[in-house]
Amino acid sequence: MNSTNTLRHKTITGIIWTFFEQTFRVGIQTITTIILAWFLLPEDFGLMAMITVFFAIANSLIDSGFSQALIRKKEVSQTDYSTAFYTNLVLGLLVYALLFASAPFIASFYDETRLIVLVRVVGLVVITNSFQLVQVADLTRKLNFKVQFKVTLPSAIFSGVVAVFMAAMGFGVWSLVAQMLISSFAATALYWIINKWRPSKDFSVESLHEMFGFGSKLLASGLIDTVFQNIYVIVIGKLFSVTLVGYYFFAQRIQQLVVKQLTGAVQKVTYPALSSVQDDNTALKAFYRKIIQIVAYIVFPCMIALAVLAKPLFSLMLKEDWLPAVPYLQLLCIAGLLYPLHAINLNILKVKGRSDLFLYLEIVKKLMIVIIILFSIQFGIFGILIGQIISSALAYIPNSYFSIKLINYSVPEQLHDFIPTLLLAVTMGVFMHYVGLVLPLGGFVYLLMIGLSGGVFYVLTNYLLKMQAQALLLQIIKEQYIKKA
Template identity: 30%
Template sequence: MTETDLRSRTIRSLVWRLFEQGGSAIIQLVVQVVMARLLTPSEFGALAIMLVFVNVGNVVVQSGLNTAIIQAPDVTDEDFDTVFWMSLAISLVLYLAVFAGAPVIGDFYGLPFLVTPLRVLVLVLVVNAYNAIQEAIVARGFDFQKTFRSTVVAAVVSGTLGVGCALMGGGLWALVIQQLSYQVTKCLSLAVQIPWKPRPAFRRGRAWVLFGFGWKLLASGVLDQLSQSVSDLIIGRVFASGELGLVSQGKKYPQQLGTLLDSVIQPVMLSAVSRVQDDTDRVRRLMRRALKTSTFIVAPSMCAFALVAPILVPALLGPQWASAVPFLRVYCLAYALLPIHTTNLQVLNGMGRSDIFLGLEVIKVAIGLFALVVAVYSFRNIYAIVLAAALSNMICTFINAFPNKRVVGYPYLRQLRDIAPAFGLAALATAAAWPLGSCALGAAGTVALQLLAFSATYLLMAWLLRVEELYYLLRVAQQAMGGREDS
């Protein structure tokens, strides 16, 4: 694939990823706001405990083999069939394990009512075994418009069902139905658009080849998910489920915002890198572009969110969620660094270096667990636990970036220099908009004024200082609009 063709397909894919992520996120945000006003922190805390097991299971079902299919230079329909049957078998084993262990989990957390909802929610693992293949096909073909359609449809359907159940007093079941119906609807919607259907074919030789690459990513994904989730498990055990609900909501919104913005770029970059992995210079240029562009968007978004959170959260979610604001602000700081994590890891994936990927995860899990143990046993304070998680996250940026000095010639200090302008401008914009929080304009007026001042300061300074990422995004927008007009 030529440089021009790769750039053109990448830009089109970025636009569709933006539509996909943005459209789905807006709908889900509305749904989450409504459900947060209808349900209690304790119910969201119970969901957070269940999602730990579901999320770890999803990594086992989807992560390694799915990425192996995307990264492989050439794949056949039999490869897709082989991976599907492997993923399905794994999902069924995991489902039976969680089904059998649900009573023990409920007793451990003193929440016996979790048993049946957990057994129902974990059915999502079986659904995702099928959906993982569909998403791999989409990623390989840069056909992200199909994912856009399916995620928007899924967000509407699941949101309607979840809110309807909450209005009827469904409580925790409203959250379970919303989570499960989203994945089922997304899977069915993709199945309508993608011609692939599983056949009774299994190639043992290809299974070993794909597993040889994927098992390291699988182990890495499980370790990463456990490191992210272990704090929820400990908070749920040591503190009340209501406090876990506050922490989980304080984490969820920055996480979703950061992932929304960053994931527009990262999956597209993985597909692009896997196609030019033999050309280190092109990979380095792709990586640098992805890191700078993603940070230019994510860093100010996180700063702006933290800025308006004390007014926005109680106004949108209700006064019962005001105590989540300190946690939200800490996680905004942590997720502002998301691009440096994901960009480095995606490059290692795209270059086929899953061996390095696994080693990094082992080191990061050790750091995260050490910080968590110190926070729990030295302070036994929920704020200390959250701060420890954020601190270990910042330390791990260096861990993720270190190998790429050798792999693609892009060292950590150079990466920091590349993203420093975005953080500097975001800090300046925050300082300019902060005093406006005391204006007596009502919640909506004050938030709007602060965001307007923040955005104007950030963009104006980027324009005056001729920050390259701003001009790149403008060029991408022009090319995307030109491509749409041509089509």
């Protein structure tokens, strides 16, 4: 098997394992979140939402782009790994100390004293995560996602079971805290048990400088992106009640379980694979076009279906207390439609080593988001959500610009690769809506019938119209399994 076929085999195998990992983990997290919502108040989710941004920033700081730098490097030595490990560990301790000291100020910002102890306890996750970053980078470089599947699945199950038990016992927000801590601790322990990499005493200032030179710009852009991914929670938490923050955070959590996990599965696998052909623009472009088509084919109908099924889904599985979160979820699903395309376009910059452009692009987009928030905030929380949709649509313009420059992937070509799939997914959503109107209301069978009718309509219409994305996906499945059989 030549190197090209080997890379393709490893990449597709990696996608399959990552898909299983993401699917099972998302399923477990979704079930856990829904069960927790039966026992917890929107206020409990709101309290966790208020501190989420600070831990997302903390995790970006301890990584500092080193994992991306390790994955991208063509040759990585034990010294490189050890240098990154010790740096991550020191940064983890420093960042936790900073969080511990900042807890009163965070509580003061939201005028919520309960956040002080929450920040200081949940902050332990930062230290634990610093132990697993290099382990994950090592496995990702090897496209070994089977091991990562063996780590994340039991961690999600165990932490979910404990969280549900604590919620049922009346521990409130602390059940969510326990879920975060246990998931992180368990995953870290399993990575060190299963993966055989261990740090040596080697430490190189030269290696640190090289990795940080690339990673620092990704760090800066990652910090900016993290703040702005959570800026809506910050704004809602500051201007509205904890309960409204809880509605938004819960809806966002459900939306992200679908869009970010599905996109992340493909991103995680294709980044190291594409890095190995980073100097061949023709191969890079061809690979990226296939990725965009496949991701759009999967994510678009999922988001549209989730928006259509949001109300009957909440009515069936949650208490009435959560019904006000339905329109939040529907608007967030629309806002999340283009997220896969944003993420994949930005991956091109990392693959080509242009972390400087990555940072520049983040600054431009975030300034645009600030302007839209300042305008939309006067229309209340729904104005903010509609502004989020507008921001996502406008962000596609700068995101796609550098794909044109770096690999000659023009906007007409990009539109050709995903617009037909988007239109078909929207048509499927309209079909599902009218199917729901004629069916008897209520129950699991009602949800199942609408979902199945939408799925059959989507797949069948794709087949009849000979859509390229579905044909490409079927071709990959055929090559992987039918030929082997």
